[in-house]
Amino acid sequence: MLILSIDTATPVAGVALVDDRKTCYEALANTGYKHSRTLLQMIDVSFQQTGYTLHDVDVIAVTIGPGSFTGLRIGLAAAKGLALAAGKAIIGIPTLDAIAHNLGWSRDLICPMLNARKGEVYTSFYHGGTRLTEYQALSPDNLVKTARRVMEQTGCSTVTFLGDGVNEYLSLLQESLGDAVVSLPGYWLPRVSAVGSLAADRWRRGQVDDVFGLTPIYVRKSEAEVRMSRLEGGGELGVNDQRDEAQGP
Amino acid sequence: MKEVRILGIETSCDETAVAVVENGHRVLANLVSSQIDVHRRFGGVVPEVASRKHIEVIASLVDGALKEAGMAAQEIDAVAVTYTPGLIGALLVGVSFAKAYAYGLGKPLIGVDHLEAHIYANFLTEEPPIFPAVCLVVSGGHTSLLYMRDHRCFEMLGQTRDDAAGEAFDKVARFLGLGYPGGPAVQKAAQSGTAGIYRLPRVYLERDDYEFSFSGLKTATINLWNKLKKNGEEAAVNDLAAEFQEALVDVLVEKTINAARRKEVEQILLAGGVAANARLRERITQEADKIGAAVRIPPPALCTDNAAMVACAGYYQYLEGDFAGLDLNAFPQLGLAVQKTCG
Numbered sequence: 314m315l316i317l318s319i320d321t322a323t324p325v326a327g328v329a330l331v332d333d334r335k336t337c338y339e340a341l342a343n344t345g346y347k348h349s350r351t352l353l354q355m356i357d358v359s360f361q362q363t364g365y366t367l368h369d370v371d372v373i374a375v376t377i378g379p380g381s382f383t384g385l386r387i388g389l390a391a392a393k394g395l396a397l398a399a400g401k402a403i404i405g406i407p408t409l410d411a412i413a414h415n416l417g418w419s420r421d422l423i424c425p426m427l428n429a430r431k432g433e434v435y436t437s438f439y440h441g442g443t444r445l446t447e448y449q450a451l452s453p454d455n456l457v458k459t460a461r462r463v464m465e466q467t468g469c470s471t472v473t474f475l476g477d478g479v480n481e482y483l484s485l486l487q488e489s490l491g492d493a494v495v496s497l498p499g500y501w502l503p504r505v506s507a508v509g510s511l512a513a514d515r516w517r518r519g520q521v522d523d524v525f526g527l528t529p530i531y532v533r534k535s536e537a538e539v540r541m542s543r544l545e546g547g548g549e550l551g552v553n554d555q556r557d558e559a560q561g562p
Numbered sequence: 563m564k565e566v567r568i569l570g571i572e573t574s575c576d577e578t579a580v581a582v583v584e585n586g587h588r589v590l591a592n593l594v595s596s597q598i599d600v601h602r603r604f605g606g607v608v609p610e611v612a613s614r615k616h617i618e619v620i621a622s623l624v625d626g627a628l629k630e631a632g633m634a635a636q637e638i639d640a641v642a643v644t645y646t647p648g649l650i651g652a653l654l655v656g657v658s659f660a661k662a663y664a665y666g667l668g669k670p671l672i673g674v675d676h677l678e679a680h681i682y683a684n685f686l687t688e689e690p691p692i693f694p695a696v697c698l699v700v701s702g703g704h705t706s707l708l709y710m711r712d713h714r715c716f717e718m719l720g721q722t723r724d725d726a727a728g729e730a731f732d733k734v735a736r737f738l739g740l741g742y743p744g745g746p747a748v749q750k751a752a753q754s755g756t757a758g759i760y761r762l763p764r765v766y767l768e769r770d771d772y773e774f775s776f777s778g779l780k781t782a783t784i785n786l787w788n789k790l791k792k793n794g795e796e797a798a799v800n801d802l803a804a805e806f807q808e809a810l811v812d813v814l815v816e817k818t819i820n821a822a823r824r825k826e827v828e829q830i831l832l833a834g835g836v837a838a839n840a841r842l843r844e845r846i847t848q849e850a851d852k853i854g855a856a857v858r859i860p861p862p863a864l865c866t867d868n869a870a871m872v873a874c875a876g877y878y879q880y881l882e883g884d885f886a887g888l889d890l891n892a893f894p895q896l897g898l899a900v901q902k903t904c905g
């Protein structure tokens with residue numbers, strides 16, 4: 314069983330070919346938002362390098378968020394195009410699940426955090442392979458509060474933080490949480506092979522997604538919708554204005 | 563000759579559209595998923611909301627278009643997609659999907675300029691237009707006057723310096739509380755009003771060129787309305803709508819007729835959503851008649867954004883072997899890709 318996995322949710326673009334449990338090919342381009350130009354070329358190279366063709370692939374796996382709105386849609390649109398054209402199954406994998414899976418062996422609390430701009434990170438907490446909290450956009454203050462609560466709940470004394478949000482917020486976290494903060498810089502990058510291996514688990518359980526119905530997990534509403542609901546009197550807590558649409562490809 | 567079937571994909575603004583066109587003129591399927599109702603509550607197109615709708619419906623539309631055309635995906639000869647100009651996030655959904663879809667089918671990919679596609683809506687017929695022609699593209703995003711010498715050979719004569727004609731319709735309609743989208747709303751109000759009761763400027767009409775400007779007309783309309791209200795006068799919104807429409811149409815018609823006369827063309831091609839405006843159709847047909855030119859206007863469904871026009875423009879690129887690579891990207895403004903040197 315061969316899985317082509319795609320990830321364009323963050324500034325890192327990734328393409329992997331995962332054959333059952335073995336990663337045959339993985340390429341990461343940490344070059345910022347150039348995914349629209351590069352993604353299909355990266356996929357093409359993955360086939361050239363391995364000798365596989367799209368025909369050999371059973372499943373197209375793709376990260377569906379949270380992450381950059383535009384980046385998510387580039388990846389998902391490409392995955393849908395490939396799946397529909399070649400008659401392949403599609404499986405969407407939440408971005409944070411894939412990053413946490415990098416540390417699947419750990420017994421610690423794991424907290425992937427992705428830069429969400431506007432002073433927030435997209436985040437969720439994991440323990441023993443289980444997700445404990447919703448996918449959400451949190452300010453560093455609320456992240457610290459949530460970390461304390463989850464540590465108490467699980468009896469863990471440390472949290473391992475991963476993802477590109479760590480760059481920006483590590484010292485802030487250390488100020489509040491002290492020695493409880495563990496960061497493993499080698500595991501910060503989202504690894505698209507993890508997307509493939511999570512998709513392989515779901516494939517074995519027969520859990521494929523619908524190519525027509527699959528949509529991104531945005532976590533946030535669009536800025537215009539937020540403003541509209543404020544105007545209409547429905548106050549939105551924890552949802553910030555965001556001009557993701559201003560971001561280039 | 564073998565039939566050539568192009569799958570067209572359009573996501574540059576607020577319509578997700580997919581079509582299959584055979585040999586550049588036979589429309590086998592033409593599906594449009596309109597977002598008008600989604601954007602109505604915002605009073606205009608919201609880019610992020612538009613992009614979210616595109617990704618939700620694009621795969622179903624492609625599937626639906628093929629079913630309607632009674633074809634398997636493999637029977638398509640190429641995939642054509644709008645890559646410029648438009649809302650960047652919206653364009654990227656179509657471009658990313660189309661690239662992967664063409665790659666997955668092993669078929670050529672064609673990047674189409676949306677403006678060129680609007681003009682090619684005039685070619686979706688058994689009797690194609692005669693070259694050379696003058697083309698007026700008027701929509702929510704464009705006001706452009708072009709000289710078309712041959713297939714894919716255009717000379718840009720003039721464009722709007724600020725608002726597009728359709729944009730002016732939208733803004734004035736919103737201000738006057740006539741509804742959304744503005745074009746049909748203003749037209750409806752104007753039908754029960756009279757132009758000339760109020761007086762609005764014909765901006766740039768005095769200039770002997772092909773440039774347009776509608777921002778000033780919009781502002782003049784708003785200012786006049788405010789003044790009437792302030793003076794406590796009984797202001798008739800329908801009369802003001804009629805005068806606004808007439809002022810806008812006057813400029814479009816006169817400049818287009820001037821171009822047609824000087825370029826000595828037999829045909830004038832209208833395109834874009836505003837080409838559906840009844841007053842514009844009526845006036846330009848009358849005036850063209852006086853100089854012995856014929857006006858061609860696509861049916862309303864092909865004037866507004868659709869993918870049949872994209873597939874049609876794509877067909878002529880296909881014939882020239884003008885294909886895109888896997889690195890095709892989307893561009894919000896390309897400064898008119900169609901303005902190329904003609905052979």
Ligand SMILES: [Zn+2]
Nearest residue numbers: 676701703867
């Ligand atoms: Zn258009």
